[in-house]
Amino acid sequence: MIRLRGLRIGRRRDLVCRQVVELVTDYLEGALSPAQQRRFEAHLAGCPHCTEYLAQMRATISLSGMLTPDDLTPQMRAEFIEVYRRWQADDSQRDESD
Amino acid sequence: MATDRDTDLLDRLRAGDEQAFGILVSRYHTALLALASGYVPSRAVAEEVVQDAWLGVLRGLGNFEGRSSFRTWLFRILVNRARSAGTLERRSVAVEDMEPVVDQSRFDAGGQWCAPPELWLEQLDDQAMAATMAVRVRLAIGELPARQREVVTLRDVEGLTSEEVCGVLEISAANQRVLLHRGRSKLRQVLETEFGRPG
Numbered sequence: 001m002i003r004l005r006g007l008r009i010g011r012r013r014d015l016v017c018r019q020v021v022e023l024v025t026d027y028l029e030g031a032l033s034p035a036q037q038r039r040f041e042a043h044l045a046g047c048p049h050c051t052e053y054l055a056q057m058r059a060t061i062s063l064s065g066m067l068t069p070d071d072l073t074p075q076m077r078a079e080f081i082e083v084y085r086r087w088q089a090d091d092s093q094r095d096e097s098d
Numbered sequence: 099m100a101t102d103r104d105t106d107l108l109d110r111l112r113a114g115d116e117q118a119f120g121i122l123v124s125r126y127h128t129a130l131l132a133l134a135s136g137y138v139p140s141r142a143v144a145e146e147v148v149q150d151a152w153l154g155v156l157r158g159l160g161n162f163e164g165r166s167s168f169r170t171w172l173f174r175i176l177v178n179r180a181r182s183a184g185t186l187e188r189r190s191v192a193v194e195d196m197e198p199v200v201d202q203s204r205f206d207a208g209g210q211w212c213a214p215p216e217l218w219l220e221q222l223d224d225q226a227m228a229a230t231m232a233v234r235v236r237l238a239i240g241e242l243p244a245r246q247r248e249v250v251t252l253r254d255v256e257g258l259t260s261e262e263v264c265g266v267l268e269i270s271a272a273n274q275r276v277l278l279h280r281g282r283s284k285l286r287q288v289l290e291t292e293f294g295r296p297g
């Protein structure tokens with residue numbers, strides 16, 4: 001049983017919208033029990049607002065994933081290669097001293 | 099580019115292949131920079147943190163056994179470096195808010211919506227609008243409390259699995275879900291507010 005702000009979920013009764021919005025991520029993560037999931041989906045079937053809310057959460061997630069790539073500048077690439085060469089030099093020095 | 103698997107590149111790296119290092123660095127650059135940027139005040143410092151993390155990778159290469167995935171290991175090194183370089187976050191580490199994720203005044207006494215979600219999904223069909231809002235979301239991610247920002251960045255920006263995120267941040271699956279939920283819910287609210295802005 002999950003306690004959510006004093007409300008019990010897990011008892012056999014219908015969810016209300018206020019509970020549904022707190023369960024959206026658990027639902028998307030597949031973390032609800034089969035019984036909870038059935039109640040969650042039953043609520044959505046009768047509630048256009050929560051259905052909209054869930055769709056908006058999905059849209060929010062895909063916007064987060066839409067961020068533009070930050071490509072390596074040639075200068076940074078050169079710096080990284082420098083890091084690598086320094087490390088290799090240190091490394092082979094260590095090998096020799098062993 | 100995705101054709102070279104990380105493990106193959108690591109083998110080449112161990113054999114002294116400089117080019118393999120270049121491929122790995124570019125592959126993860128956006129992700130590492132975005133993650134580091136959340137902890138430190140400037141891009142220049144974030145770039146240093148990323149370099150430092152790669153140095154950590156090179157030094158640890160001999161001990162990396164591949165029990166976790168390479169990227170779990172890499173992101174964990176980055177997060178540890180960034181946390182210790184970070185000056186921004188000391189205050190917010192203590193308590194994550196446990197408020198409900200939606201303003202309670204939007205529900206009636208019976209828990210039903212009385213101020214339901216505004217409708218804005220259709221506006222995202224417009225590519226330019228979607229791109230603008232993606233930028234807005236990026237800013238909002240930067241303003242999330244530290245733990246939420248870490249989880250949202252790793253999961254939703256970088257596309258790590260929940261198991262990987264738990265491995266990187268060394269948190270439980272339940273904890274990961276709570277942080278993800280709080281972060282995502284705030285971002286949704288930011289979008290609703292943004293779309294509701296007149297003009």
Ligand SMILES: [Zn+2]
Nearest residue numbers: 016017047050
């Ligand atoms: Zn509802």
